[in-house]
Amino acid sequence: MTRVLVTGGAGFIGSNLVDRLLGEGHTVAVVDDLSTGKAANLEAAWAAAGDRLTFAQVDISAPEVADAVAAAAPEVVLHLAAQIDVRRSVADPVHDAMVNVIGTVRLLEASRRAGVRKFVLTTSGGTIYGEPPADALPVAETYDGHPGSPYGASKRGVEEYLHTYRALYGLSWTSLALANVYGPRQDPHGEAGVVSIFGGRMLRGEDITVFGDGTQTRDYVFVDDVVDAFVRSIDAGDDVRCNIGTGEQTSVNELYAAIAGLAGHDGPPSYAPARPGELAHIALDVRRAAAELGWAPRTSLRDGLAATLDWLRSSGS
Template structure:
């Protein structure tokens, strides 16, 4: 089966491509390299340096004739989306719509879309399940939610099957120290250089981190069945930023103190996302504990 992965030169997309190729899928990638890295691209994948907003996007679909699309390409910075909402929407809404139009016109069977727990915003209860109200507090969250809505309507109108995966905070090798959950690469890089990283607020705020290889496996399972629907992809475990700092310091065997700074406005306090639905329907659950994932991640940053 041939799979087209948008954003396949990026952090998560490149791990998905690697896993697909390992499982004997034929893979082509569309990425404009605006945030991705050419070194992330698997040599067995066909690569198009292309913008998903291009009016010629459909030509690649016509040439490659993929059966499934995994759509990862996006602007991922929440803070940029707040500063430049139009830029965010141009890629995350119009770009996604352009992908959907190309998919519909070339009779693609199914699309897997990378959404985000950012659509939930301020939590009303924990753990957050797929039925939790969508109270997003960022333009990025709005753009992810808008794309989700288009996918639902495209299924109704044109029969395009979809799976929406709402990732919690993804981490692992190849992640840049910017973006949605850059805290782990920032901590690793700083502590490796014997520098103190900043912690915003008192560090007791919690996050639900999920290892990138587990996220890639959720995408693989999503193309191996006939379901349509929305699924959280998370660890269902929350860890405080202080605890995370301690784990990374102890794996690196360093004794450094963080510098505490004022809390960032609009930062959510706690996050804990349930993966019960994807476990029940697709049999997915994370394989990596946070310590196992951190050890692999740290090995990657040590080599850089």
């Protein structure tokens, strides 16, 4: 069993990952400043894990994060804490870089001092490649586009440090480039996470606004499948970036119809002008994750949407 440090472990993806790690018998230390994450996301984990779970409320961009890593003495760091809001990154790129670049470098430095053997970075397959042309979709890890937002730039740029720490200190790494993740615990009141937002509004009987004409496409991957990729990367996929998605494009209009069908919601959405800087189309080629991690997405969109709606209903969101 492995001692694992999960940054961002009180967040949407992180808390689902913590549950899985504890279920497999690992010891887990969570570092999170609770800026968007919630202590309540770890309630089930505390109940199940006892002293195999520890929590430190620390900002990864602050020097104190080094003490938290040293105290946890992990073998593996799964780094999910981030400034995740693309529009906030445009409005305040310095804050974005403080968390996503400086915070990651602080963690890398603390990790090599603590003798960590593996560092897993969470990056964003929806932003680091920019807007690939249609004939490059689904986009492979080798595609050399440029990000259209400071968030994409911080996520892409900080990956260079992984190569550097491997060369200088022998620290192995994997970078998981996630598509659009959805599932239980994604904030239905947040700025991101269209499945939770649409589902929550439909269940509350509220109107929904689609920005643009709804033909824009994304690659939607269920959180349990994403968690499985992190678990596999503990012992595989060394020193590569792997896309984690489905390879399939789903339009916002198709997604709306699928969620409406499951939620029993009638009527079309309202349409508003597209938001500047939004991608038209993206999907990720996941063949490298199959080869390196033995990973594949297992959950159909319909099953994942149904599970998300069940959670929205039961949590009263």
